[in-house]
Amino acid sequence: MSIFEAKHLSLHYLTRFGSKVHAAVDISFELEEGEILGIAGESGCGKTTLVSGLSGMCIPPLNYTSGEIFVSGQPLIGRPLEDIRENVLAKEISMIPQGAYNALNPTRKIKDLAMDVLKSHEKGKANKKEMYQRIHNRFELLGLDTDKVLNSYSVQLTPGEKQRSVIGISTLLNPKMVIADEPTSALDVTTQKQVIGVIFDLLEKKVFSTMIFITHELPLLRHVADRIAVMYAGEIVEMGTSEQLVFSPKHPYTQALMSAMLSAEEGARKRKPEAIEGAPPNLAEEIVGCRFAPRCKHATDGCKKNKQEIRIVDNRQVRCENAK
Amino acid sequence: MKLLKNLLKEPAFVFGVCLFSLTILLALLGPLFVKINIGSEYLPYIQPGSEGLALGSDHGGRDMVSMLISGLQNSLYVGFLAGIIATTLGTFLGVYAGFKGGFIDNFINMVTNLFLVIPSFVVLLLISSSLEGGRSLQLIAVIIGFTIWPWTARSVRAQTSSLKSSEHINLARVNGADTFCILTKHILPYLLSYVFMVFIIQVASGILQEASISMLGLGPYDSVSLGIIMNDAMRNEALGDGAWWAFVPASMLITSIVFALYALNTSMEGVFNPALRK
Amino acid sequence: MPNKNVIFEAKDLVKEFGHGKTHNVVLKGLNFEIEDGEIVTIVGGSACGKSVVAKHLLGFMQPTKGELFYKGKKITNQRDHWQTVQPIFQDPFSAFNQFFSIRSQLEDSFKVLYKRPSRAEIKERVDAALLAVNVMPSDLKEKFPFELSGGQMQRMLLARIFALKPQVLIADEATSMVDACVRANILDYLMKLKKELNMTIVFITHDIGLAYYVSDRIFVMHDGGIVEHGTPDEVALHPKSNHTIQLLEDIPDIHKDWIKRKRA
Numbered sequence: 001m002s003i004f005e006a007k008h009l010s011l012h013y014l015t016r017f018g019s020k021v022h023a024a025v026d027i028s029f030e031l032e033e034g035e036i037l038g039i040a041g042e043s044g045c046g047k048t049t050l051v052s053g054l055s056g057m058c059i060p061p062l063n064y065t066s067g068e069i070f071v072s073g074q075p076l077i078g079r080p081l082e083d084i085r086e087n088v089l090a091k092e093i094s095m096i097p098q099g100a101y102n103a104l105n106p107t108r109k110i111k112d113l114a115m116d117v118l119k120s121h122e123k124g125k126a127n128k129k130e131m132y133q134r135i136h137n138r139f140e141l142l143g144l145d146t147d148k149v150l151n152s153y154s155v156q157l158t159p160g161e162k163q164r165s166v167i168g169i170s171t172l173l174n175p176k177m178v179i180a181d182e183p184t185s186a187l188d189v190t191t192q193k194q195v196i197g198v199i200f201d202l203l204e205k206k207v208f209s210t211m212i213f214i215t216h217e218l219p220l221l222r223h224v225a226d227r228i229a230v231m232y233a234g235e236i237v238e239m240g241t242s243e244q245l246v247f248s249p250k251h252p253y254t255q256a257l258m259s260a261m262l263s264a265e266e267g268a269r270k271r272k273p274e275a276i277e278g279a280p281p282n283l284a285e286e287i288v289g290c291r292f293a294p295r296c297k298h299a300t301d302g303c304k305k306n307k308q309e310i311r312i313v314d315n316r317q318v319r320c321e322n323a324k
Numbered sequence: 325m326k327l328l329k330n331l332l333k334e335p336a337f338v339f340g341v342c343l344f345s346l347t348i349l350l351a352l353l354g355p356l357f358v359k360i361n362i363g364s365e366y367l368p369y370i371q372p373g374s375e376g377l378a379l380g381s382d383h384g385g386r387d388m389v390s391m392l393i394s395g396l397q398n399s400l401y402v403g404f405l406a407g408i409i410a411t412t413l414g415t416f417l418g419v420y421a422g423f424k425g426g427f428i429d430n431f432i433n434m435v436t437n438l439f440l441v442i443p444s445f446v447v448l449l450l451i452s453s454s455l456e457g458g459r460s461l462q463l464i465a466v467i468i469g470f471t472i473w474p475w476t477a478r479s480v481r482a483q484t485s486s487l488k489s490s491e492h493i494n495l496a497r498v499n500g501a502d503t504f505c506i507l508t509k510h511i512l513p514y515l516l517s518y519v520f521m522v523f524i525i526q527v528a529s530g531i532l533q534e535a536s537i538s539m540l541g542l543g544p545y546d547s548v549s550l551g552i553i554m555n556d557a558m559r560n561e562a563l564g565d566g567a568w569w570a571f572v573p574a575s576m577l578i579t580s581i582v583f584a585l586y587a588l589n590t591s592m593e594g595v596f597n598p599a600l601r602k
Numbered sequence: 603m604p605n606k607n608v609i610f611e612a613k614d615l616v617k618e619f620g621h622g623k624t625h626n627v628v629l630k631g632l633n634f635e636i637e638d639g640e641i642v643t644i645v646g647g648s649a650c651g652k653s654v655v656a657k658h659l660l661g662f663m664q665p666t667k668g669e670l671f672y673k674g675k676k677i678t679n680q681r682d683h684w685q686t687v688q689p690i691f692q693d694p695f696s697a698f699n700q701f702f703s704i705r706s707q708l709e710d711s712f713k714v715l716y717k718r719p720s721r722a723e724i725k726e727r728v729d730a731a732l733l734a735v736n737v738m739p740s741d742l743k744e745k746f747p748f749e750l751s752g753g754q755m756q757r758m759l760l761a762r763i764f765a766l767k768p769q770v771l772i773a774d775e776a777t778s779m780v781d782a783c784v785r786a787n788i789l790d791y792l793m794k795l796k797k798e799l800n801m802t803i804v805f806i807t808h809d810i811g812l813a814y815y816v817s818d819r820i821f822v823m824h825d826g827g828i829v830e831h832g833t834p835d836e837v838a839l840h841p842k843s844n845h846t847i848q849l850l851e852d853i854p855d856i857h858k859d860w861i862k863r864k865r866a
Binding site: 490492495498499500501510514 | 660662680681684688689691692693696697698699700701702707710711713714715
């Protein structure tokens with residue numbers, strides 16, 4: 001059984017004046033235990049909206065349009081927010097939000113922050129000592145100087161310790177799945193590598209096993225994810241194994257993304273990165289045909305008119321009728 | 325025009341405007357329909373409402389309708405004058421200090437803090453009690469305005485200094501904008517809804533401060549205000565007499581003014597800030 | 603006499619912030635020269651001081667010690683400096699004032715020039731600049747900044763440069779917030795601009811891949827100092843400094859097996 005499943009999930013924002021912005025459309029995927037799914041796309045393509053939707057935290061103006069989500073076989077949509085906060089978040093799904101490493105409350109010690117997580121989810125079940133012991137064990141597992149870190153304030157920690165603490169606290173309840181939303185953006189490459197290192201360390205130590213990793217950097221996903229889904233204007237345009245997507249992309253948008261990569265290696269100076277003109281469509285307006293067609297080199301009259309559905313091409317899903 | 329159209333779709337705006345214009349209309353046009361009659365002819369004490377005397381009379385035998393209308397006029401006047409003075413002064417000093425930084429910032433900060441630690445109400449009391457003869461409405465309003473500005477200055481300063489590092493300010497600078505232009509075009513618009521909110525709070529606090537002074541017998545001479553009406557009612561134990569008409573209408577008026585202003589404020593947010601407009 | 607072709611020259615550039623406990627030396631005596639018509643990239647990790655260098659080049663900051671010359675003269679008057687030196691900023695979302703239309707802000711940018719063209723000419727130049735970055739001027743009518751995507755906004759910043767036609771462009775992390783396609787797009791335009799005006803461009807970035815692709819010379823910065831400089835081939839393919847090697851190694855490169863090995 002899959003741990004997490006989204007079936008034809010669509011989400012929209014309701015604007016102040018009643019119009020709808022369809023920020024995520026027809027998202028379907030399954031996650032098996034132990035799998036890492038990477039979601040890539042440029043800013044504004046609906047990645048962050050999707051995260052809110054997937055975790056069940058659909059707070060107006062964001063609303064579910066249609067579709068279903070199953071967490072360990074249980075439907076998620078339709079449950080009250082309180083229920084989701086108490087029984088799903090941190091227990092089943094844990095979030096590592098963007099810029100989390102600087103989001104620790106500076107006025108409280110790390111152990112208090114960790115205690116809060118336990119307390120809010122396990123009211124009255126365990127006593128304080130037991131809870132502390134559990135936190136202690138977990139931080140030990142993370143390879144931290146446990147006593148020192150637990151009794152420090154976040155400002156006293158090194159960046160590395162901070163990253164470990166944040167990820168450690170958010171996975172304290174052994175969630176089945178972790179959703180990391182741009183955990184490495186806005187970091188320089190060295191720090192970025194550190195964070196990825198921490199995540200892999202935790203995976204190896206079986207703190208959590210399944211993950212959705214969201215970023216706009218495709219090369220990074222190639223190293224991190226088993227499968228990659230590329231989003232464009234709210235839709236998943238291509239989904240397959242990382243090798244497939246990186247080395248033989250089928251959707252024109254993925255192809256463009258890949259050929260626009262720059263790297264510091266021999267010959268890279270001579271290869272011209274491929275630029276695509278134009279901008280993604282306005283999601284508040286009705287879109288006829290393929291969403292990428294206006295910018296696509298291979299667009300035909302057909303795909304400008306027909307709404308594109310997911311097809312299986314070369315063992316992966318592609319939302320393009322011309323992909324071969 | 326498009327702005328106004330969008331605004332009219334906001335229930336909070338329509339509600340706020342209606343309620344607020346109603347109170348203004350009452351203050352401005354009331355005298356045309358009701359003969360204002362305070363202190364010239366005395367009615368029987370604490371009469372409940374009856375024909376020809378819509379809201380009865382108070383403990384001084386004065387017509388409550390007349391009292392309310394002229395009290396409303398004066399309270400609004402004091403509130404607005406105090407609010408305008410405090411907001412202008414506070415915003416100007418706050419924006420300037422926040423943007424300039426350095427010595428000017430430190431100096432203005434010091435003055436602001438000085439005003440903050442001096443209990444403004446005591447200053448208000450001292451000034452009004454030392455002005456026996458000419459304690460007019462305007463003077464009270466000006467005094468209130470000059471004692472409540474520091475909070476505006478402080479919060480505006482904080483907002484300005486965080487805005488200062490935004491890249492659009494840098495862009496404005498390399499576009500050749502001078503300090504005045506940056507302050508008015510690139511900082512103030514971002515603060516407008518905030519300043520308006522502060523303005524509302526200060527209008528409200530102006531009305532309330534005036535009422536408090538009046539309660540201590542240091543209010544403006546021979547003027548009625550909503551505060552004075554409520555104070556009269558309290559002094560004469562109207563609650564004990566069951567004379568609700570002596571204080572309920574006045575308190576309702578104060579509440580609706582403040583409430584209307586708040587409703588306006590929340591709806592305005594979307595207008596001043598085009599990012600929220602869509 | 604300084605060399606005729608040298609545009610920027612830094613001599614022992616030192617910048618300190620704060621005093622007492624918060625005292626912090628951000629630039630520790632930099633020496634460099636940037637020549638006319640060159641594309642130079644300053645690469646480094648976060649907090650290496652590269653953005654501070656950009657602020658100095660733009661005249662936003664004055665060095666604590668040492669000297670920075672622009673065409674042989676110190677930068678004393680910002681407005682004089684901005685006649686010929688203009689920036690592109692990192693964060694396209696906050697780069698424009700959201701209370702005015704993009705168009706009016708583009709037209710406003712001419713205010714910096716002492717010799718301001720006529721209204722009609724400004725209109726013409728803005729139109730031409732928009733066309734140069736492939737935006738129909740009619741599409742932009744009355745558009746506000748928040749109505750555009752990040753990539754489009756970044757292009758508006760470019761249009762501003764096309765309109766003003768400065769001699770020197772300082773691009774501080776100009777492409778770090780946009781995805782690869784938009785980045786390639788922006789680089790295309792920049793190269794076009796460079797050809798057209800023989801502009802000097804200084805890129806500030808943490809992306810050594812980008813540096814390798816665009817520049818004539820690369821400076822690698824670490825902790826307030828320049829640890830290595832040279833042609834892209836020298837720096838990126840045959841690095842000598844450990845910091846450069848570190849930077850190169852940490853890039854998540856498509857063709858490199860980087861961290862995934864650890865999981866296998």
